Amino acid sequence: MDVGQLQRQFIDYTASLFREGFLDDQFTQLRKLQDENNPDFVFEVVSLFFDDSEKLVNNMAKALEQPIVEFEQVDAHVHQFKGSSSSIGAHRVKNVCAAFRGFCEQQNSDGLEQQIIAAGGSIPMVE
């Protein structure tokens, strides 16, 4: 596979991410911030976002595993996740967070589980 082909694949893939709503205009804005003074900007912010996301999802999972779920705590993590996902242009993640918060407000664990499964996650079985 030559470089030209790889480049076209990359462009097509990125375009599909926008088309399918995974990314929005905010990501385009971030790409514009990358220049010779800041050559690895996009890589750095995306890496930071993935690290943050992992921590936040782990925190949410721990809070949801408690015998008595503190929905305010879950909501606080989701709120932070929504903030960072909207700032990086992770459109679908942001929308899932918004829906999550609705369930937290209703203190609806079943609703939260459905959202997790719908987003492609899984619920660990508690013994």
Added chain:
Amino acid sequence: MEKMGFGTVTSTSKTMKIIDTEKKISVLIVEDDLLIQKIHKAMMTKFGTEVQLAANGKEAVDLFLSGAYFDLILTDLEMPIMDGIEATKQLRSMGVTSMIVGVTSRNQDSEIQAFMNAGLNACYVKPLNAEKVTVVLNELKNI
């Protein structure tokens, strides 16, 4: 509510000074989230401003107490140690007349109004983008 525009400020915060057009605009970004810090810093730097960071409201207040000055303060609302509302109130009571703009994830009218009432010139809902930055910097140059 997306933003609350410039105009009515409850505390005496009208800046009355000439901005040297040759000197870079100095900006203090007050934000505890490292990812958002990085994004907002890159955005403001791209617009040609000189950026300094503070991780919470207390760091921002301490900077001013130590004699620092900034043309513009961009502040988050929710931060540990001292939040955006408390920091804005303290800065205004210290006589800080710099433009203070809130940038928050909160989007309820009541929450934004409470933030504005602390002494902001304007408040925007995250994310900060080129359009919002342009409005803020134009407003700053017109004062």
